[in-house]
Amino acid sequence: MxxxxxxxxxxxxxxxxxxxxxxxxxxxxxxxxxxxxxxxxTTPIKFLRVIARIxxxxxxxxxxxxxxxxxYVVIPLTFAKVDGFTAGTIGLTLYxxxxxAETVRxxxxxxxxxxxxxxxxxxxxxxxxxxxxxxxxxxRYVIPPLGNQFINLVKNxxxxxxxxxxxxxxQGNVIASNSLDTINTYMAVGVLYLVITMPLSYYMRHLEKxxx
Amino acid sequence: MSMIEFHNVQKYYxxxxxxRNINLTIEAGETxxxxxxxxxxxxxxxxxxxxLERIQEGQLIVNGQDLANRKTDMNRIRKNVGMVxxxxxxxxxxxxLENIMLSPRIVLKRDEEENKKLAMSLLDRVGxxxxxxxxxAQLSGGQQQRIAIAxxxxxxxKALLFDEPTSALDPEMIDDVLNVMKDIARDxxxxxxxxxxxxxxxxxxxxxxxxxxxxxxLEDDSKETFFDxxxxxxxxxxxxxxxxxx
Numbered sequence: 001m002x003x004x005x006x007x008x009x010x011x012x013x014x015x016x017x018x019x020x021x022x023x024x025x026x027x028x029x030x031x032x033x034x035x036x037x038x039x040x041x042t043t044p045i046k047f048l049r050v051i052a053r054i055x056x057x058x059x060x061x062x063x064x065x066x067x068x069x070x071x072y073v074v075i076p077l078t079f080a081k082v083d084g085f086t087a088g089t090i091g092l093t094l095y096x097x098x099x100x101a102e103t104v105r106x107x108x109x110x111x112x113x114x115x116x117x118x119x120x121x122x123x124x125x126x127x128x129x130x131x132x133x134x135x136x137x138x139x140r141y142v143i144p145p146l147g148n149q150f151i152n153l154v155k156n157x158x159x160x161x162x163x164x165x166x167x168x169x170x171q172g173n174v175i176a177s178n179s180l181d182t183i184n185t186y187m188a189v190g191v192l193y194l195v196i197t198m199p200l201s202y203y204m205r206h207l208e209k210x211x212x
Numbered sequence: 213m214s215m216i217e218f219h220n221v222q223k224y225y226x227x228x229x230x231x232r233n234i235n236l237t238i239e240a241g242e243t244x245x246x247x248x249x250x251x252x253x254x255x256x257x258x259x260x261x262x263x264l265e266r267i268q269e270g271q272l273i274v275n276g277q278d279l280a281n282r283k284t285d286m287n288r289i290r291k292n293v294g295m296v297x298x299x300x301x302x303x304x305x306x307x308x309l310e311n312i313m314l315s316p317r318i319v320l321k322r323d324e325e326e327n328k329k330l331a332m333s334l335l336d337r338v339g340x341x342x343x344x345x346x347x348x349a350q351l352s353g354g355q356q357q358r359i360a361i362a363x364x365x366x367x368x369x370k371a372l373l374f375d376e377p378t379s380a381l382d383p384e385m386i387d388d389v390l391n392v393m394k395d396i397a398r399d400x401x402x403x404x405x406x407x408x409x410x411x412x413x414x415x416x417x418x419x420x421x422x423x424x425x426x427x428x429x430l431e432d433d434s435k436e437t438f439f440d441x442x443x444x445x446x447x448x449x450x451x452x453x454x455x456x457x458x
Contacts, residue, residue: 118301118360121262122315123290123367132314136305 001184001191008175008185015171016192022085022167023154023196026093030153033093034100039130041105052101059098064159067091072163084163092160096153103145107138140211147204151197168192214273215240215371215403216261221270223256223427230256231267232427240370243397243404245414248424249451254407257424258373261405262286262293275370291319294364298376300356302348302363308335309344312363320367327366334362338392354385358392365396371403372396378410386410393417409455415439423448 005012040052059067068091075082082090111134119129139146161169172189176182216238223231231253238244246254259265260272263279263286272279275292302311312331316322322330335341338358340351348356357377364372374393378386390413396402397417408414414421414435421438423431423445431438431448443449 112301112304114297114299114301115303117264118297118303119315120286121264121290121295121297121301122363123287123319124315125287128318132318133303133305140305 001187004175004179004181004184004188007179008171008188011171011175012168012188012192015166015168015189016195018085018160018166018170019154019157019168019193020196022089022092022157022160022165025089026096026153026157027150029093030096030100033097035104035135037097037101038104038108039135041101042108043126056098056101059094060102062095064091064095064156065162067095068159068163084165085160085167088157088160088163088165088167092153092157096149096156099149099152100146103142103149104138106145107140107142108134110141111137143204143208143211147201147208150204151201154196154200155193213240214238215242215275216405217271217273219271219273221260221267221272223253223260223265223267230427231260234270234429236422236429236432238403238405240403241400242419243402243406243417244420244422245418246405246407246422246424247409247414247451247455252424253427254424255375256427258295258375258405258407261371261373262290262295264295287319291367292369293371293373294367294369295373295375296357296360296364296377298380300348300353300360300380302356302360304348306348307344308340308346308348308351308359311348311359312366315363316366331362331366334365335359337365337395338362339388352385353381354388357381357385357389361389361392361396370401371405374404374406374408376407376409378408411439411455423451425451 037052037055040048043049068088071082071090072084072087075087115133115137116129119133120126124132157167158169160167161173164170168189172185176185179185214237216236218234218236221231221234222229234257246258248254256265260267260279261274267280270280274289277284277289279289303314306314309331312334313327316327316330317324332341332344335344338361340355340358343351343355348359351359377393378389381389390410393406393413394417397404406413418435421431421433421435422429423443425447430445431443433443438452443452
């Protein structure tokens with residue numbers, strides 16, 4: 001495994017960087033999109049609830065690879081040209097958003113309904129109450145499951161390998177076929193995934209303790 | 213001028229007829245106590261006044277605006293009509309001071325310095341100025357309820373609604389809360405609608421006592437008639453007999 005790092009270090013680091021970049025972008029946007037649909041699901045407005053339900057059911061129940069292929073193959077045929085990295089990151093974001101929406105929704109629903117009533121009775125709008133009172137409490141409840149989603153997201157970013165996204169998994173595949181040292185290559189790739197996911201997992205645990 | 217007017221108001225939860233033909237007028241500055249057995253619709257009635265519950269039929273005019281009209285801006289009503297809940301509903305993620313200052317800041321856009329000054333004076337009024345930096349969960353129920361009252365007062369409302377404000381409290385906490393409420397009731401400009409079974413409070417500061425059962429108003433008397441005379445309604449008499457003997 002040492003020799004793999006020695007011979008292919010720059011390639012692996014390039015892949016690691018790509019994986020990290022894709023993960024950070026997807027994490028940021030899926031948290032925003034997911035929270036948005038979670039709020040939609042809990043609004044009194046039926047139209048928004050229906051929209052959220054459709055989004056979540058569609059993106060949660062289609063394999064990530066299929067979603068990614070759609071953006072990689074179908075979108076370039078009709079709209080704009082997208083590279084593998086972009087297609088993969090969009091696919092991963094939309095896919096993960098559906099899961100985050102469900103997680104955040106469960107958090108919102110575990111906040112006592114009196115919190116919303118208290119805020120509304122004091123003149124705040126639905127959105128003000130959501131942003132200032134409900135969501136901060138909801139996120140606190142769902143830090144552990146959100147951590148799981150984030151870790152899944154990092155691992156799922158390996159879908160980039162299928163669409164030439166030049167991520168860690170993609171580099172691993174290339175190195176494995178060049179070096180013919182499959183076992184050590186994929187072990188090295190695994191170690192590098194751990195380099196991202198372990199600190200993330202540790203950080204989420206820390207956050208959980210700090211806010212609990 | 214009347215602050216709250218119900219005209220033939222009907223409220224349904226599905227098939228359940230929760231409020232039946234409610235007609236009621238509350239003048240500005242009045243303190244009205246609403247009593248009745250559980251399930252009689254008194255909480256529902258009080259919650260319609262600030263739009264937490266929608267009415268299906270009739271007319272409900274609060275502070276000059278018709279709540280039956282879908283276009284009525286509920287947030288405008290709620291700026292002028294505060295509510296105190298059975299379970300306090302303080303914001304669990306905010307300090308006591310923030311609980312009081314939040315709505316005046318973001319809803320009324322009150323100047324920060326003035327906001328803090330008023331908040332501290334209200335905390336002083338309810339006897340909890342030393343608790344300003346604590347979180348709600350660190351306070352007792354009675355303290356939380358007094359904070360909730362201060363939070364409502366910070367909006368400088370014209371009317372306050374109290375939905376069983378002492379029902380969730382330990383007996384020794386109740387008086388502190390009632391004293392704050394009596395203090396507010398003596399302020400002649402505040403309209404108060406109070407759902408409670410605290411007859412001592414009603415005797416001392418209420419102008420009127422209303423008895424509800426099965427979603428209907430069965431009795432609407434002055435305090436004197438209700439306590440010293442006899443309610444004309446049989447069920448009201450029985451109910452009064454039961455709670456007075458406690």
